Amino acid sequence: MRTSHVWPAPLPAVPATAVDRAGLVQRLRLTVLSAGHAAAGIAALVLALLMTGAFPALLSLTGFLMLWLLVPLAAGLAQAHRTVAARVLDEPVTAAYADTTGADPITAMAVWVRDPARWRDFAFCWFSGTGGLAMSLVPVLLLVGPAAHVVIGAAQGSLLWSTTAFLLLGPALLGWWFVTVPLVGARLRADQAILGHSRNERLRRRLDQVVESRTATVDHNAAELRRIERDLHDGAQARIAAAGMNVGLAEKLVYTDPDSAVELLREARETTVSALEDLRTLVRGIHPPVLADRGLGWGVEALAIPIPIPVTVALRLPRLPPPVESAVYFAVAECLANVAKHARASRAWVVGDHDGDTLRLTVGDDGEGGADPRGGGLAGVARRLAAFDGTLTVTSPAGHGTEVRMEVRCQAR
Structure with a gap:
């Protein structure tokens, strides 16, 4: 791609x-x-x-x-x-x-x-x-x-x-x-x-927005912790426990049945490799290594590679605070996933820059449009950005593609 x-x-x-x-x-x-x-x-x-x-x-x-x-x-x-x-x-x-x-x-x-x-x-x-x-x-x-x-x-x-x-x-x-x-x-x-709104009313509305976004963030973090705990329990933990049992059985059979002990040790090694792959997948889901190593721009390019339509990436971004990079990375991932699954587009693009005070980024496509900003995926993106005082604007007229614009106030590192 x-x-x-x-x-x-x-x-x-x-x-x-x-x-x-x-x-x-x-x-x-x-x-x-x-x-x-x-x-x-x-x-x-x-x-x-x-x-x-x-x-x-x-x-x-x-x-x-x-x-x-x-x-x-x-x-x-x-x-x-x-x-x-x-x-x-x-x-x-x-x-x-x-x-x-x-x-x-x-x-x-x-x-x-x-x-x-x-x-x-x-x-x-x-x-x-x-x-x-x-x-x-x-x-x-x-x-x-x-x-x-x-x-x-x-x-x-x-x-x-x-x-x-x-x-x-x-x-x-x-x-x-x-x-x-x-x-x-x-x-x-x-x-x-x-x-317009009076100053006191604007402050009250802003306070309500902050309280709502912080509550949503706490709920989201709690859900993420439960997901990580469930993935560890059902994945890596179960495999490591199985590997430990195989090693214990092999220890008992090493003198009486060496061939069975070797087979058990081989299964334990394969199980350990699978558990390690599960842990790596889990870590990538928490904070992708490409963000820590190369930053948001390269992370978005990595997201664009597996998309089954041409995706143009045009970004001019400095290194940003890791929490902001992570939030925007997963927001772009959700938008590109929506393009691949629902847009029926022939091409897509991700453009953005940072003016020293605000990160502005747009994910667009030339598909059939009609995206609902209140839908589960885009609503989750909006909640994720709101935790960083960010905004999400969706323009999606039927038959004329979709543009998702994100703005997050942040300073470069």
Whole structure:
């Protein structure tokens, strides 16, 4: 089976004119986004005013019905801004709403009142309709305002109006060029801060994840110890005991029946060799010698050799802490085994590198896809990586292959 190392070539230089065009296109796109934020800010201001007016009348049927309609609308508007902020910033912006599935309106309203995410939506509506609206209008007005004034002045025949607007056009465009990117970025960061999880909530969720991963690790280690004990008891221990019995019988027969004693000693030798092979297999299952001798890159290449389809290995990895190398090695082994058994692929690949702080590795194939990340094998891989603060991301559209991406924060040795 052919394996190869592929080293990325240096990126070519980008002409300055291309950078300028990219900057212009970027600013135009951000201005359009800012105009959308401004339009949404007007709707958010209306929602904020209506919800504020409904609070005093909450005990009446009118206030109750108003909030019953307005709170989901505010959540939908907030979710739209979360989606936009996450896509532009390339960072997750998430919020966990309290579950009200199947609850009656009164119970749902009581849950909403105690839900911090709903109050963040309310605060966001006020921000989006006031300060956020002002921030979003600035790039739009700087780009469109002077030109619109020139057109209006020309239509009215006012030379002074047109001349003044034309003189302001240059400074306005210069301000638009320098202000748009940081201002829209600040607006998106503000949306992320208001609509995302609070610091305390993030810490609580992180603590829950750590406790869950550590519990799974303890359970996994306990299961591994039971497996090792069972393999020793049923394999090497039984063979060594049989060899000892044969040697004892041979000792008794060595003077009275030498031929039988020799046969028993031969069987004892063969049994001892088999027991030694069992022990070697068990040791390789605990920590493969190739990891200790050569590192993760060579270990992955050794895994790729027996796979019955071509596997390309392109890794640039330093020596990593042994527990991390072992965990990632067995994770890759599980993924390649899944490719061989289920993917029906014609080729596969393993690529990855280490940037000094994080190990990133991808196992992919061109098979039929449809892999379930909650399945036993991949779920076990995720639990194994979670013990090292690692993550597993599975992309497997039906008919378009599978990619399993692993990330583990670790330092090189």
